[in-house]
Amino acid sequence: MQAIAESSKPKTQSTSPLLTFWRTFRRNPMALVGLTMLIIILLLAVFARQLAPYDVTSSANVSTADIYNPPGGAHLLGTDDAGKDVLSNFFFGARISLIVGFFAAFISVFIGGVIGIVAGFYGGRIENILMRFTDIMLVIPDLPLMVVIVALTKPSLINIIFVIGLLGWTTTARIVRSQTLAVKSRKFVLRARAIGAGNFHIILHHILPLVMPLLVVNAILVISLAILNESALSFIGLGDPTALSWGQMLNYAFGRGAMSAGAWWALVVPGLGIVWVVLALTLLGHGLEQVLNPRLEFHHLEPGRPVVQSEARQPVARAEDGRPILLEVQNLSVDYVTAGKPPARAVENVSFQLREGELMGLVGESGCGKTTLMLALLRLLPPAGQIVGGKVWFMGRDLTAMDETELQTVRWNGISIVFQGAMNAFNPVRTIGDQIFEAIQKHTPILPEDKIEDRVSELLELVGISAEHKAHFPHQYSGGMRQRAMIAMALACNPSVVIADEPTTALDVMIQAQILELLDSLRKKLGLSIIFVTHDLGVVAEMCDSVLVMYGGVTAEYASVDTIYNAPRHPYTQELLKAFPDLSKLDKRLASIPGYPPRLDQLPPGCRFAPRCPQALERCHTQPPALHRLEGTHVASCHLLDG
Amino acid sequence: MTNMDYFLEVRDLKKYFQAGRPGWFSKSTRLVHAVDDISLQLQRGEVIALVGESGCGKSTLALTLMGLEKPTAGQIIFEGEDITHADESQLKTLRQRIQMVFQDPYESLNPTQSIEEIVGEPLVVHDLGLSPAERRERVVRALEDAGLKPADIYMRRFPHELSGGQRQRVVIAGALVLEPHLLLADEPVSMLDVSIRAEILNLLADLRKSRQISIIFITHDLGTVGYFADRIAVMYLGRIVETGAMREVLESPQHPYTRALLSVIPVPNPRLRRERVILQGETPNPIDLPSGCRFHPRCPVAIERCKQEDPPYVRLSATHQTACWLVKEA
Numbered sequence: 001m002q003a004i005a006e007s008s009k010p011k012t013q014s015t016s017p018l019l020t021f022w023r024t025f026r027r028n029p030m031a032l033v034g035l036t037m038l039i040i041i042l043l044l045a046v047f048a049r050q051l052a053p054y055d056v057t058s059s060a061n062v063s064t065a066d067i068y069n070p071p072g073g074a075h076l077l078g079t080d081d082a083g084k085d086v087l088s089n090f091f092f093g094a095r096i097s098l099i100v101g102f103f104a105a106f107i108s109v110f111i112g113g114v115i116g117i118v119a120g121f122y123g124g125r126i127e128n129i130l131m132r133f134t135d136i137m138l139v140i141p142d143l144p145l146m147v148v149i150v151a152l153t154k155p156s157l158i159n160i161i162f163v164i165g166l167l168g169w170t171t172t173a174r175i176v177r178s179q180t181l182a183v184k185s186r187k188f189v190l191r192a193r194a195i196g197a198g199n200f201h202i203i204l205h206h207i208l209p210l211v212m213p214l215l216v217v218n219a220i221l222v223i224s225l226a227i228l229n230e231s232a233l234s235f236i237g238l239g240d241p242t243a244l245s246w247g248q249m250l251n252y253a254f255g256r257g258a259m260s261a262g263a264w265w266a267l268v269v270p271g272l273g274i275v276w277v278v279l280a281l282t283l284l285g286h287g288l289e290q291v292l293n294p295r296l297e298f299h300h301l302e303p304g305r306p307v308v309q310s311e312a313r314q315p316v317a318r319a320e321d322g323r324p325i326l327l328e329v330q331n332l333s334v335d336y337v338t339a340g341k342p343p344a345r346a347v348e349n350v351s352f353q354l355r356e357g358e359l360m361g362l363v364g365e366s367g368c369g370k371t372t373l374m375l376a377l378l379r380l381l382p383p384a385g386q387i388v389g390g391k392v393w394f395m396g397r398d399l400t401a402m403d404e405t406e407l408q409t410v411r412w413n414g415i416s417i418v419f420q421g422a423m424n425a426f427n428p429v430r431t432i433g434d435q436i437f438e439a440i441q442k443h444t445p446i447l448p449e450d451k452i453e454d455r456v457s458e459l460l461e462l463v464g465i466s467a468e469h470k471a472h473f474p475h476q477y478s479g480g481m482r483q484r485a486m487i488a489m490a491l492a493c494n495p496s497v498v499i500a501d502e503p504t505t506a507l508d509v510m511i512q513a514q515i516l517e518l519l520d521s522l523r524k525k526l527g528l529s530i531i532f533v534t535h536d537l538g539v540v541a542e543m544c545d546s547v548l549v550m551y552g553g554v555t556a557e558y559a560s561v562d563t564i565y566n567a568p569r570h571p572y573t574q575e576l577l578k579a580f581p582d583l584s585k586l587d588k589r590l591a592s593i594p595g596y597p598p599r600l601d602q603l604p605p606g607c608r609f610a611p612r613c614p615q616a617l618e619r620c621h622t623q624p625p626a627l628h629r630l631e632g633t634h635v636a637s638c639h640l641l642d643g
Numbered sequence: 644m645t646n647m648d649y650f651l652e653v654r655d656l657k658k659y660f661q662a663g664r665p666g667w668f669s670k671s672t673r674l675v676h677a678v679d680d681i682s683l684q685l686q687r688g689e690v691i692a693l694v695g696e697s698g699c700g701k702s703t704l705a706l707t708l709m710g711l712e713k714p715t716a717g718q719i720i721f722e723g724e725d726i727t728h729a730d731e732s733q734l735k736t737l738r739q740r741i742q743m744v745f746q747d748p749y750e751s752l753n754p755t756q757s758i759e760e761i762v763g764e765p766l767v768v769h770d771l772g773l774s775p776a777e778r779r780e781r782v783v784r785a786l787e788d789a790g791l792k793p794a795d796i797y798m799r800r801f802p803h804e805l806s807g808g809q810r811q812r813v814v815i816a817g818a819l820v821l822e823p824h825l826l827l828a829d830e831p832v833s834m835l836d837v838s839i840r841a842e843i844l845n846l847l848a849d850l851r852k853s854r855q856i857s858i859i860f861i862t863h864d865l866g867t868v869g870y871f872a873d874r875i876a877v878m879y880l881g882r883i884v885e886t887g888a889m890r891e892v893l894e895s896p897q898h899p900y901t902r903a904l905l906s907v908i909p910v911p912n913p914r915l916r917r918e919r920v921i922l923q924g925e926t927p928n929p930i931d932l933p934s935g936c937r938f939h940p941r942c943p944v945a946i947e948r949c950k951q952e953d954p955p956y957v958r959l960s961a962t963h964q965t966a967c968w969l970v971k972e973a
């Protein structure tokens with residue numbers, strides 16, 4: 001337990017979500033521009049009395065000569081039909097327009113939020129009634145209804161606010177309901193129920209905080225809609241005659257001959273005001289959406305930036321047993337680069353060889369760089385990831401030096417990859433057969449369609465799914481079948497190397513055994529080379545030829561499977577093996593490795609395993625160990641092996 | 644045998660769901676037999692492992708015991724009290740005594756709450772009349788009991804700042820804070836790395852000793868139950884097919900399903916590669932149950948009789964029993 005506390009100490013100080021939010025927000029230009037524009041107009045409205053050159057409420061000192069005076073001189077933006085200063089009107093109009101916008105939006109968002117959350121949370125009959133009511137409200141055209149209601153009631157400011165507010169909640173309700181449904185099904189809500197929390201507590205503490213971001217974004221867009229609606233109502237003469245809003249200004253100017261008088265300023269100024277606010281709110285809304293949902297911004301699998309290296313070739317090497325080496329990784333290093341921080345070394349100096357028909361296990365705890373290493377092989381790293389050194393030889397060509405188009409011919413055709421959790425990545429509305437069909441067609445467009453159909457059936461049969469299941473949708477497949485289908489897809493273009501990233505992790509032991517058996521049989525049948533990525537040493541023992549154990553981004557130990565399990569030299573490998581439940585020693589307490597793997601941005605100065613290592617020496621904490629070559633292909637990086 | 648003999652007694656429990664979502668006009672009459680006639684008994688401080696593949700009904704059984712699902716039939720007696728049809732207020736007091744640890748520590752923590760809020764939430768919900776200082780003290784104790792020491796450095800953090808193992812400890816701390824008598828642990832280690840698994844399993848074993856908590860440990864992996872379970876119950880398609888003391892089940896498994904599950908546990912030694920019984924296919928859907936023994940379509944040793952008649956329980960010892968036509972009474 002002591003070690004846990006120690007390993008946690010150097011972690012960065014806790015940051016509140018609000019602070020993190022502000023940091024991301026600051027970097028989003030769209031949101032910043034929108035916010036600035038909005039603040040400017042808010043300030044103008046708040047300080048209208050101080051800023052306006054004239055008092056718009058009094059009609060004193062106005063003569064007929066003042067009507068529709070062009071901009072310039074005493075009136076910076078000219079005068080209107082009543083001889084009043086347009087600029088002053090604009091400032092005071094901002095007040096009314098914004099007040100209506102904000103209050104109406106508040107009403108809409110409140111009603112929409114409550115209906116959405118209640119419908120989404122309680123479901124069943126309540127949901128049915130509320131959502132059908134929402135549907136009805138949604139199909140009624142808002143503006144004509146507003147016109148009718150405002151025309152029937154007194155067109156006062158309060159009435160207008162309520163009419164706009166009471167009719168504008170439908171989209172909010174729908175958005176909030178779907179978000180509530182999504183949040184409601186998450187495990188922490190079930191957990192809250194299990195501790196005995198009531199509905200109100202769950203809504204307040206678990207649903208609302210997660211619906212809130214969406215509600216804020218939506219509220220901002222609702223405000224702009226409300227301002228537009230108010231302007232439209234005022235423009236057609238249904239505004240509050242005592243309150244001058246931008247819409248009202250347009251109405252007066254338009255109705256009282258501004259067009260024929262050529263007084264464009266009387267129309268353009270309030271128009272620009274409306275455009276300005278709506279633009280500001282839209283920018284802010286979209287910006288916020290990006291900030292609150294960073295996944296909108298970029299795709300995880302964008303092509304990484306390669307190191308520029310000259311194209312290189314070398315003859316295909318052969319291993320000692322005469323089998324050709326298909327893939328050879330030499331001293332590969334990968335950095336993650338974040339602005340304003342030193343690069344984090346995710347993978348350092350990793351080397352391995354993969355012979356034809358070999359099954360290699362890549363083992364390590366989460367966060368030790370396994371997936372990064374595999375993505376780097378195919379240069380599929382996220383934009384922040386960069387290969388900063390080393391080579392990847394595949395069939396005599398260096399993948400790190402290839403350009404994108406050449407790489408395309410290697411990806412899937414030469415080396416294919418089954419991503420972690422990929423079995424949940426099938427498109428739910430298309431059949432499995434269709435999706436495999438599409439993958440083949442994309443890579444070999446010359447193949448006639450009926451040939452592809454045959455190939456799809458063949459592939460499915462190969463992974464143990466009868467061809468009649470081709471026409472089924474992903475939800476009709478079980479987890480194990482989806483994983484098989486994913487493997488079929490990876491085999492579509494006859495690759496020589498398949499990388500399987502944690503293919504059995506979320507599956508039951510029995511299904512796990514089935515998938516392992518399948519991979520082993522595919523290797524024998526098709527002569528495939530397979531890299532099997534896992535955190536579970538037990539899983540790979542039964543069928544791997546060699547095992548690469550990674551820790552904190554470096555090679556801890558790399559050897560044949562027998563050596564790894566029976567004569568491991570690195571303490572990490574030894575500890576991992578001890579942590580494994582052994583059914584022949586039921587009385588013994590399980591050994592565990594206290595502490596956690598290091599964070600990439602806080603690597604210890606010496607050996608990365610030293611803080612958790614039971615055999616660590618003094619120098620382990622200060623110097624990184626060298627990679628020792630032991631007998632044969634066995635390598636390990638540990639100070640205990642120093643001469 | 645009276646009700647008072649056991650700490651928890653489940654009698655012929657059934658939980659059926661309606662298949663598909665009934666629409667406005669259609670009424671579905673097909674039933675999912677998630678839990679079908681389960682009986683089990685638990686003594687105070689005892690740990691029982693419920694083992695089976697996904698879809699065997701073990702999670703539904705847990706949710707039913709928690710009162711989060713209403714049972715279709717049967718009886719649940721907990722600490723001498725019939726809680727089968729407990730109402731909301733009964734359930735609320737009950738939940739101070741039964742707590743649950745969920746499978747996925749990444750999903751079962753609300754990302755917007757701090758660790759202190761998460762662990763302290765049950766105290767707020769149950770409103771035990773504690774002062775803020777007392778509440779804090781209990782949160783600290785629960786966190787430290789769950790192995791997060793010193794608790795101070797974790798209280799202000801948010802779930803995303805913790806590793807998977809630490810999050811699972813937070814979930815356990817949240818379950819401990821009410822000082823429950825029974826802990827339902829639903830696959831508490833299946834989402835964790837092997838190296839972390841051992842720590843969590845050891846933690847549960849320690850808690851059971853130090854706090855005298857009874858644990859129902861739900862898992863698909865027989866390999867993880869040996870260390871602290873007193874008894875094992877193997878489930879298949881809503882029914883217990885074999886149950887016995889831990890050693891009886893692990894060392895002399897009788898049901899072909901138990902044997903198959905045992906044979907596929909990975910052995911971390913390539914020199915010990917052994918014959919594995921890999922069952923083909925997956926647990927069939929519990930809507931259209933197979934005739935006779937529910938396991939016969941996947942059973943490697945099924946005989947003709949298995950297809951027609953459902954086997955009764957065969958008693959092998961005072962604690963060990965199984966439902967299989969091929970097993971003879973001791």
